[in-house]
Amino acid sequence: MAETSKPGGDDDDERLDDETAAAAAQPDPAPRWLVDWRRSEHRRGFYSALGDHALQFTDRGSDHLMVSFDNLSSARDDRIEREPWGYGFVAKHGWSQLGVLAFAPDWFRSDELFDALRQLAGNGFFRRFRSVTMTGTSMGGYAACAFASLVPGCRVIAFSPQSTLKEDLVPWEERFASGRRADWSGPFADAAEESAAAAQVFLVYDPTFEPDVKHAARFRHPNAIHLRTRYAGHKTALVLRRSSLLSTIVREAVNGELTASRFYAHYRQSRRLPWFLNSVADKAFTRERFGLSARMILFLRQRGQGFAAHKLRQKHIELSGFDPLSRPRAVDTTRPEHQWQGTEGDARPQ
Numbered sequence: 001m002a003e004t005s006k007p008g009g010d011d012d013d014e015r016l017d018d019e020t021a022a023a024a025a026q027p028d029p030a031p032r033w034l035v036d037w038r039r040s041e042h043r044r045g046f047y048s049a050l051g052d053h054a055l056q057f058t059d060r061g062s063d064h065l066m067v068s069f070d071n072l073s074s075a076r077d078d079r080i081e082r083e084p085w086g087y088g089f090v091a092k093h094g095w096s097q098l099g100v101l102a103f104a105p106d107w108f109r110s111d112e113l114f115d116a117l118r119q120l121a122g123n124g125f126f127r128r129f130r131s132v133t134m135t136g137t138s139m140g141g142y143a144a145c146a147f148a149s150l151v152p153g154c155r156v157i158a159f160s161p162q163s164t165l166k167e168d169l170v171p172w173e174e175r176f177a178s179g180r181r182a183d184w185s186g187p188f189a190d191a192a193e194e195s196a197a198a199a200q201v202f203l204v205y206d207p208t209f210e211p212d213v214k215h216a217a218r219f220r221h222p223n224a225i226h227l228r229t230r231y232a233g234h235k236t237a238l239v240l241r242r243s244s245l246l247s248t249i250v251r252e253a254v255n256g257e258l259t260a261s262r263f264y265a266h267y268r269q270s271r272r273l274p275w276f277l278n279s280v281a282d283k284a285f286t287r288e289r290f291g292l293s294a295r296m297i298l299f300l301r302q303r304g305q306g307f308a309a310h311k312l313r314q315k316h317i318e319l320s321g322f323d324p325l326s327r328p329r330a331v332d333t334t335r336p337e338h339q340w341q342g343t344e345g346d347a348r349p350q
Contacts, residue, residue, distance in 0.1 A: 031081045031083055033084070036058065052102065052110060053113045055098060055117075056097075057099075058099075061096060063129070063130055063131075065096045065129040065133070066098075067151070067154075069108065072176075074102065074140075075104060075139070084098075085136060093251065095254070100113070105139070105176075106182045108147075108188075109183055126150070126154075132154040134147065134148055135156070135158065135159075136159070137160055138234065140158075141158035142162040142165075143191075145194060146164075146188040153197075155198060155256075156200070157250060158203055159205075160234050160236045163215040165179045165180045166184035166190065169189075169190060170218075192220070200225060201219060201223050203216050203226050204236045204240075205227075205232075209233050225259075227264075294324035
């Protein structure tokens with residue numbers, strides 16, 4: 001965090017040159033956690049710089065601690081006012097937060113960071129709280145699982161988590177070049193194994209996105225709870241936020257209320273949202289399942305979602321060459337997209 005020098009008194013102010021005066025008039029913006037410290041009655045917390053990482057702790061009591069880890073997008077954000085991942089949400093619920101910030105896409109592979117987190121654990125920092133939840137997405141999801149071994153009995157909710165980038169463990173992984181170049185020879189390298197110490201590990205991923213499915217399959221301990229968010233791709237946290245479900249899912253995980261059945265009950269609510277419908281349609285178009293996309297268009301019109309139906313209809317015409325709302329055309333019933341099983345209700349987009 002950048003610091004602005006404070007003049008010693010009135011005489012110093014009088015000797016400021018124009019350049020210094022301009023800099024003093026436009027101080028660096030403060031991150032929200034620092035503003036909260038200044039405005040809080042307690043003003044408790046700390047910030048610890050660790051090279052390419054930092055620990056930022058805001059103390060809001062001993063009831064619950066949320067440990068959050070940055071994702072790749074955050075690591076590439078060099079704004080001085082950066083906050084830990086999920087800071088606003090955690091503050092809203094009054095939980096304490098330890099934010100693990102990353103300033104490089106190195107997947108938290110740092111001996112200095114390892115030592116700092118071990119020291120906190122050894123000093124009883126995590127035991128101060130009645131419950132602890134570790135969370136993050138993608139790179140942050142890996143870290144939330146990997147460092148769970150420092151807080152036995154914690155809960156983990158990891159969005160699109162990666163188990164490791166250690167080459168001999170995942171030789172098929174071709175993404176995240178900067179992360180694969182990091183040193184994976186040290187501790188906390190295999191999140192699938194380290195997370196065995198947690199009470200529950202919620203893994204939120206898209207079962208149709210093969211790279212993430214392979215990583216999720218490596219979590220074999222009984223505490224792993226697989227929450228499959230179909231059509232979300234690698235952006236499960238973003239999709240849940242756009243569906244107004246993210247806060248509910250995290251809050252229930254923290255409170256010990258989240259189960260697979262509750263999750264799917266929530267997720268079914270998103271089936272009428274534009275992003276979900278567009279994702280289903282894109283899959284249908286990619287596989288040339290024009291029978292399915294035609295049914296979707298009729299379904300949307302029946303549900304009163306005319307604008308969404310119009311957009312899909314235009315794309316359907318462009319890709320298939322026929323208008324699904326015109327007179328029925330002769331179709332080849334041997335093609336897979338026209339071979340429907342079950343009742344008419346079963347054919348509706350699920």
